[in-house]
Each structure stands twice: as C-alpha cells, then as structure tokens.
Amino acid sequence: MFFTAGHPTLDSTGEIIRELVNQGVDMIEVGIPFSDPMADGPTIQASSTVALKNGQTLRNLLDQVEAARADAGETPLVLMGYLNPIMQFGVEQLFRRAKEAGIDALIIPDLPFDDYLRDFKDLCDRYDLPIIMLITPETSDERIHLIDDHCSGFIYMVSAAATTGTRDSFGPEQLEYFDRVNAMDLKHNRLIGFGISNPGTLADACSHSSGAIIGSLFIKCLEKSPDIPSAVHSLLSTLGR
Numbered sequence: 001m002f003f004t005a006g007h008p009t010l011d012s013t014g015e016i017i018r019e020l021v022n023q024g025v026d027m028i029e030v031g032i033p034f035s036d037p038m039a040d041g042p043t044i045q046a047s048s049t050v051a052l053k054n055g056q057t058l059r060n061l062l063d064q065v066e067a068a069r070a071d072a073g074e075t076p077l078v079l080m081g082y083l084n085p086i087m088q089f090g091v092e093q094l095f096r097r098a099k100e101a102g103i104d105a106l107i108i109p110d111l112p113f114d115d116y117l118r119d120f121k122d123l124c125d126r127y128d129l130p131i132i133m134l135i136t137p138e139t140s141d142e143r144i145h146l147i148d149d150h151c152s153g154f155i156y157m158v159s160a161a162a163t164t165g166t167r168d169s170f171g172p173e174q175l176e177y178f179d180r181v182n183a184m185d186l187k188h189n190r191l192i193g194f195g196i197s198n199p200g201t202l203a204d205a206c207s208h209s210s211g212a213i214i215g216s217l218f219i220k221c222l223e224k225s226p227d228i229p230s231a232v233h234s235l236l237s238t239l240g241r
Contacts, residue, residue: 001020001025001027001028001029001213001214001215001218001235002029002030002031002044002080002193002213002214002215002218003016003028003029003030003031003047003215003218003219003222004031004033004044004047004048004050004051004219005030005031005032005033005051005056005061005064005065006033006050006051006052006054006055006056006060006061007033007047007048007050007051007054007056007219007222008047008050008222008223008226009054010051010054010055010056010060011064012228013030013061013064013065013068014064014065014067014068014071015228016222016228016232017030017065017068017071017072017077018068018071018072019228019229019232020075020232021071021072021073021075022229023229023232023233023236024236024241025075025232026075026076026211027075027076027078027191027211027213028072028075028076028077028078029078029079029080029107029213029215030061030065030077030078030079030080030103031044031047031048031080031081031215032058032061032079032080032081032082032085032086033047033048033049033051033052033056034048034081034082034084034085035048035049035052036082036084038082038109038110041216043216043219043220044215044216044219046219047219047222058081058085058086058089058094059089059097062097062098062100062101062103063101065077065079065101065102065103066100066101066102069101069102072102076104076105077102077103077104078103078104078105078106078107078132079098079103079105079106079107080106080107080108080109081106081107081108082108082109082110083108083110083111086108091119091120091123092123095123095124095126095127095129096127098127098129099127099128099129103129104129105129105130105131105132105153106129106130106131106132107131107132107134107156108131109134111131113133113143113146113147116131116133116150116151117150121150124152130151130152130153131151131153132151132153132154132155132156133147133151133155133156134156134157134158135147135155135156135157135158135181136158136160137158137160137173137174137177141180141184144181144184144186145184145186148184148186148187148188149187151188152188153188154188154189154190154191154210155186155188155189155190155191156190156191156193156213157178157181157190157191157192157193157209158193158194159174159177159192159193159194159195159196159205160174160194160195169200169201169204170195170201170204170205175204175208178192178204178208178209179208182208182209189209189210189211190209190210191209191210191211191212191213192205192208192209192211192212192213193212193213193214193215196212196213196214196217197214197216197217197238198238198239198240199239199240202214202239202240214235214239217235217238217239218231218232218235221234221235221238
C-alpha cells in the first residue's frame with residue numbers, strides 16, 4: 001500500500017502506518033512528497049502538493065517512520081522518492097538514515113538502471129538496503145534479466161506505460177505482458193502496481209504476480225475520510241477484502 005507522507009496532515013504518517021498494519025496490509029510504501037512526481041497521476045501529485053504545503057520534509061518523514069517502526073512489526077516499509085530530493089538530502093546520508101529508521105528498501109522511479117549500477121549498487125550492498133527497479137511493458141527481456149541479476153528485493157511491474165491512477169480493468173495487452181514476464185523464470189518476486197482499484201484488477205494482479213501495490217485509491221479514501229481507520233477500512237472494502 002502506498003501513501004504520501006505528510007498527507008492528509010503533517011503528523012498523519014505514523015498513524016497511517018500503524019493502521020495499515022493493524023488492518024492486515026502486507027507491505028507499506030511511504031512516498032516522499034515532491035513538486036514534480038513524473039510517474040504519478042493527478043491524485044498522487046495532489047497529495048504531494050498538500051504534503052509540501054503542510055511542511056513535510058524528508059528529514060521529518062524519516063523521523064516519523066522511525067517512531068512508527070516498532071509498531072509495524074515485521075511489515076516491510078519501502079521508501080519511494082525521486083532523485084531530486086534524495087540528491088539534495090545526500091545519497092549516502094539517505095541510505096544511512098533510512099536504515100536507522102527501519103526502512104527495508106527504496107524505490108527511485110527516475111533512477112536509470114545504468115546509474116544504479118555505477119553510483120548506487122555499492123551503497124545498497126553496504127547498507128543492506130535494496131533499490132527496487134521498475135519495469136514496464138516496453139522494457140526489453142534483456143533489461144529485465146539484467147535487473148533480475150543485479151538487484152535484490154522484488155521487481156515492480158508497472159501495469160502500463162502511463163502514470164499512476166485507477167482503472168476499471170486490465171486489457172489483453174496488459175495481461176499478455178504479465179504472462180510474458182512470468183514466463184521468463186526470474187529469480188525475484190514481482191509485484192504489480194498502477195491502476196489497481198477494484199476486486200477485478202486486484203485479482204488479476206495477484207494471479208499474475210506475488211501481489212499488488214495500491215496507491216491512488218488509498219489517497220482518495222484518505223481524502224474522503226479524515227478518520228484514518230475508516231479510510232483504511234473503506235479502501236479494503238472497495239477491494240473486496
């Protein structure tokens with residue numbers, strides 16, 4: 001499950017983490033708010049704008065995660081953010097502080113794979129903090145195998161070459177892409193994200209991978225209900241859980 005830290009309120013990060021864990025979510029992806037999140041659709045873009053207006057910073061985000069880490073138990077916490085705020089914070093400083101805070105992995109959508117190999121992989125190994133790489137229907141089989149060989153953690157399968165958002169169903173081309181990747185005999189688990197917003201898309205994602213990542217739908221639930229337990233319950237009910 002994805003949410004933007006600092007949205008809907010500056011101090012809601014810890015409560016959201018705790019409530020997602022309490023209601024049985026398997027993994028939590030905490031988003032670093034950014035003014036130009038290129039891979040995100042309007043819903044998550046708007047949540048970043050709110051978080052930044054609320055005064056959220058990367059330093060504060062990591063403090064909030066650290067305070068909630070003990071209550072999260074064994075639930076993996078993944079930090080998602082773009083290169084610009086990470087570079088401003090300091091790359092190695094981020095690795096060090098994220099590890100201290102209890103982050104289990106990083107997602108950096110605009111990090112090219114070649115740059116990862118050259119500038120980031122040593123830090124991943126040194127801090128035992130993997131970077132999760134994204135693939136899309138346009139990613140070649142050769143590149144997918146390189147990612148599988150040189151990265152740890154899971155592989156994030158973007159369902160379509162588009163920004164995040166909700167959709168009613170996956171089409172034949174997307175299902176063919178899921179099947180193609182599954183037939184590649186990869187070492188790492190895959191999770192499917194982008195567009196999962198109802199029981200049908202969730203079932204398709206889970207039947208073609210190890211699980212699903214949901215973001216925009218949860219952001220919408222948080223916007224509709226200021227009560228976080230109710231928002232999480234509404235989300236899971238919408239997904240048929």
